Amino acid sequence: MSRPPEDVLLEIKGLKTYFFTEEGVVKAIESIDILVHKSETLGLVGESGSGKSVTALSILGIVPDPPGKILEGEVIFHGQDLRKLSDADMRKIRGNQIAMIFQDPMTSLNPVFTVGDQISEAIILHQKVTKKEAREKSIKIMSLVGIPSADERVDNYPFEFSGGMRQRVMIAMALSCNPELLIADEPSTSLDVTIQAQILELLKATSEEFDMSIILITHDMGVIAEMCDRVAVMYAGFICEVGDIIIIFKSPYHPYTRGLLGAIPRPDAAREDLTIIRGAIPNLINPPSACRFHPRCDYWMEGLCDTILPSIVTIEPGHDVRCHIYTEEGKAWMQQHGEKREISTMPKKATG
Amino acid sequence: MSSETFIEKIGRQQVEKGLISSRIRTKEMKEDVVLEVINLKKFFNIPIPFETTWFMLAFVAAVVVFAFNITIGLSIMGGVVVLYFLLPNIPPFNKRPKVAHLKAVDGIDLHIRRGKIVGLVGESGCGKSTAAKTIIRLLEPTAGSVYFKGIDINRLTSVEMKEIRRHLQIVFQDPYASLNPRATAHDIIIEPFAIHGVASGDEASYKVLSLLKDVGLAPHHAYRYPHEFSGGQRQRLGIARALALEPDFIVMDEPVSNLDVSVRAAIIQLILELQHKMGLTYLFIAHDLSLVKILCDETNVMYLGKIMESGTSDEIFENMMHPYTKALISAVPIADPTKRSKKIFLTGDIPTPINPPPGCKFQTRCPLVSDICRLEEPPARWYSKSHVAYCHNIEGGEESPEAYVK
């Protein structure tokens, strides 16, 4: 299922971001490799504290500094490394070619400016148009994202909008310069189900219309299943598993992916089908050694998982897993200890 | 603890105080019904600051009258009082209403049987949490009654209520906010024993430790502070506190919606396990429909302070009738990429519940809306003994559940 290299829009290689706080160094992102193809929707799923949002900020180069710092890695967009660009060049890409929407529409809009001001700000910045043209363009884009009577509401302040409408304003702002890549950081988490469905539908429709790639960050497997073409599962600063959505949901290879899928109520599951991952999400100041999932993993190979970081294993083109069950070291360990570690393809009953 | 039930105890207390026993309203209830909520309403008054202006105008006017040497015989207080009451009746000043009613809960009925998990679902701002708090009388209802084992708890005095509170408990949504940050786990869980004088000293500490064990925490957690626990562990503490007095009925106010996916499943397991072990009854409030579907025996769908549809979970999820329920269920994202469903999109957002228009609450977003919806409250339509939906424009059904009793 892999696509030709010229189809690649964004490639992240070995990204590493730490936060240097009073309490200690928060190792938010240890090593991340992601590919985003043209006009595809990539889901980035993980629980709170797994480093999803930091990944997004790192791509745009707006990690709050201090305390955050990107230590290593490349962010290759259209063949150029964004991290090597000057600040001024980077600003031309931000909001223009790569746009971002945030989790909480209540706090991500500046309360003292009208939404029209805030949308046209980006247009004026990147497209060298007059104020009046920018305003007209913002009205157009606001009605495009489904804000009724946009020509009146353009002069309203954010507090006069409801949560769903504010998220639409955020989307309008992100779309205003026809970006090639949209990073949507939990765009629907703080919204109600009915509004969430509207917003997700809007994202889907606009991505088709603008031929735009989306990185959709969320913790909700349901949203991923509805929206994405490919999915990357993140845990504590690492990507555990990347692959095509159908494959991942049908036969996850990583124990964490499996646990995550088992922990959510599936459409046809019963009470007994809920499985749990024991333990809690680790503190990233002092994370577990090597594979950070090993203390919670049912397949923990003692002496291996906690000492050597598993390398990325390609199961098939486009489906990568970072787990010792599939590495050479892991196979050697299993042979040596005479224990077999295998992931049953799917939590029970889910398919039948 | 004596063997007398709290109903007897309350009765005895009343006799001791020489109160008329009819002060408490009781109701014949079937043996297996734990809680019955009848037409419960909770309105909040939002005062409009104009009232202060009246006061100030009255004050200023009275003082001015007084300062320029009164001959009409008004005293300063008299001036204030008279003007304060007069001004709202004088045309320029009586234009604005004194208060706005926020109808958080606008007449709901619930019928909760022993050992069942009853779900209450709805979007944010529909009054779920207010309903929960009003049911266990953390808020005083505006109208309606809540019968717990046949006793109308809203008629009880605070002393009698304290007795009832041992049997009605609540678990809150935010596990961090619901624990006193300056108390250890031990202090938090021993609190119910201290309040009710059930146990003290080592006996209480022993009970605390066994409660911790029951909810899956280790004894060494006892002297930690809330901030040292993870989210899931905090919620376990909250559950332990609710369990301390061995209640019959627990309101679960979105107990897992603030937790991470992997932890969420563990808490749900715990809740179910405890129900098995202790024979508890839950009112489970949630906005996550897929959770309600697998967890609850009965489901009530709420919208803007009113129940839209209720029935057993199977009836609601397989055979929903109300347009709102249909839209709500279709909007839930399904964690299966092969089953991307066609959705029913509701237009617009949830309106505010302040001074709502007459008629059906759902009229502003309903795909089936007709003229009658804007005038009259929708009638009940029964589709089985337990399945009821409130809508003008749905087909079939009977006008009362009696049709199915046979």
Add this chain to the structure above:
Amino acid sequence: MATVDKVDKEEFLLDEKTLREIESMKGAGQWSIVWRRIKKDKMGMLGLYIVLFLIMMALVSWILLMVDNWLTSANLLLGDPNNPASLNNLYIELWYPGMDQSNPIVLFQHPRYQFADQSTLPPSWEHPFGTDRLGQDMLSRVFFGASVSLALGFIGQMTTVIIGTVLGSLAGFYGGIIDNVLQRVIEVLYSMPGFILMIFIIVLFEDVQIPGGKYAVVIVFFSLIGWGGTALIIRSNFFSLKEQDFVEAERALGASDMRIIFRHILPNSLAPLIIIITLGIAGVIFTFAALAFFGFGDPNAISWGDDLNKWQNNLLDYPWMPMFPALFIFFTVLGFNLLGDSLRDALDPRLKD
């Protein structure tokens, strides 16, 4: 199907010994976190040291003055009757065996003792802070002034904080008419510049005789008008805390109002109270110094402000006279401000977790 946490659900025995052991394992409370944060903050520690040093100084000087008063009132005269400098001066002499007893090293002099022919001396080894026009040793004046200045700050702030906390918590918890009345009163009190109101009151009540001298009157009125700020902060704190889920949980358990106020809400309002007290003491010391500076203090008291008032016009010719009291006022205020700022950062709940 996996069951509830295997790791967490270890079996345990509950005998006496285990119970005691668990009790001894009490976790680190929030205060230890706060203390750790202050220790990390260099400026905060500097403030703490300044404050501790000043408190020590105030205590020692207060005890010495007490003993001196007691000896004088009991007519017990110690020392060499021929040498007035040593009469009743318990606190001045460094003396070691074999030393000439009639000529000890004088560290602190009685603050009211006037050295004959030694007025307006600039700082020297004998008088490190110089002497004033009356021939009093400035170092001794400054040393003994500490007790009055700090006591005024502490007492003034504590009384206002207590009044403010009581009224603020009542208004915040019960709201309604109590809250309304309190707000109106605070509005009136707050519209008067406090310093000007204090001058007004001091002038009006100059002749009141109550035990404790003029400053006692000042303190009484200061506490009567100064509680507004504390009350407002505590009130808003109560307003937000009483809506919190943990208070609701207490209600659901059947706890009484008093139990909720005193065992749950008040302990959680400690952080703002501590900040108010620390920063407030600096403010009160400053206010009293200012009052004294403009001549509304007690000219008979030994305090920094009054010395400053007395010698303020000598700044150009004998700068050491007003300079040292002013310097000590400055350091006191600085110490409390440093400590208060550091406490504010350390107690900030947003930094938790």
Add this chain to the structure above:
Amino acid sequence: MSLKGYIVKRVIYIVPVMLGITLMNFTLINVSPGDPVIVRLGLLHCETPECYNSAYNREAIEMGLLDNDMYTVPWFERYIDFVNDLLHFDLGRSWYNTQAGVGIPISQLISERMVYTITLNVLSFIFSLLLATAIGVVSATRQNSIWDRSLTIAMLLGYSMPLFWLAKLIMLLSYSLFNFTGVVSKDAFKTPLIFNPNFYKYLILPTLALTLGGLVFMARLVRSQLLEILRQDYVTTAKAKGLDNRAVIYKHAFRNGLLPIVTIIGSSLPGLLSGSVMVESVFGWPGLGTLFLEGALFRDYPLMMATNTIFPLLFLVARLLTDITYVFIDPRIKY
């Protein structure tokens, strides 16, 4: 309600507060012990009671007390008279400031002195606001740099420095540098103010002192507010749009940071007014502060009463102005 209605409402609101204040002051005067006449006679030594009595009467007539039914009419009726006079802008006559044996009307005194106080306060307020903004922005945007650290320490030192002493030190410094103490001599302002170079010369040092006093307070505020704002989500949004740091700070952060600053400055105005009293008195600047302090030292009750009415009124008006400003900069305020 319209903005006009809001302003009218706020203006009306001043009245009860002012009544409360005057009532408090009046009550305090009336419950305070001691006869003002005896206080004014002070240490007058008389051999015979007749001598003392005549001195008492002379003094009392000079103060205008015996005419005024001071001892016969109950105090609350005198309060009503006071309020009545106040409504006619009549504040009574001073006891201390006399002209040909008769007290000067206080309203005349105040209107003479008011211009000095207002010039001084407005000037130093503008200066300190501008400087504080500059300093706050510099420290907040370069957090933990050497600039930030040194400015923070300087602000803290200044904050802990008693204002009156700061004024004295400025006086000392100016004396040693320019041989100019800045203390106003009585005959400096005989010609009309604007054309008098002396006025400007003597304005420099008080303005400097008062500016420094307000500056240290406000700069700390601006810095902490901006730091808080720069952590907000909408700042991240603005950055993600591709705005540069200048635009983020001056457009997005600054206007939001202004809101709490305006409120806090509004409510801390009594402190600033107290500061102005101190500075005026140190430099002998003939404003309201000096007038008040003189009145207090010589127990000029009517004068004290009047200044105690004027100061809260100034404060309330200033707070009204800040509240109206707030409406303009924060669209969320619904009046």
